[in-house]
Amino acid sequence: MAQLEQNHRHSSKLLEIEEQDRATKLGRMFGLGLVAIISLGTIILVTLGSILIGVLFALCGFSCITIVSYLSSKAYVKKEPNKVRYNNSPNNPSRSRTT
DSSP states (O other): OHHHHHHHHHHHHHHHHHHHHHHHHHHHHHHHHHHHHHHHHHHHHHHTTOHHHHHHHHHHHHHHHHHHHHHHHHHHHHHSOOOOOOOOOTTOTTSOOOO
């Protein structure tokens, strides 16, 4: 019974990792496409003579990407559980010794 439970947890964890990996890849591809669209739009605007509008378009576009990236990374850190690591090895210099 315990083996079945362990297999179930392991398979569900593997599915979760695969979904996270797929979402990360799709997010990177979408980000690359968005950067390409912003860059192409800026080049077109500058070529047509609207330098100030092109610069503002690029600035706003890349600022939005930066803000969304920062907020999503901050949300990802909040989802991570706090991991407590215990290192009781005798060679650990950070461990205080009382003699």
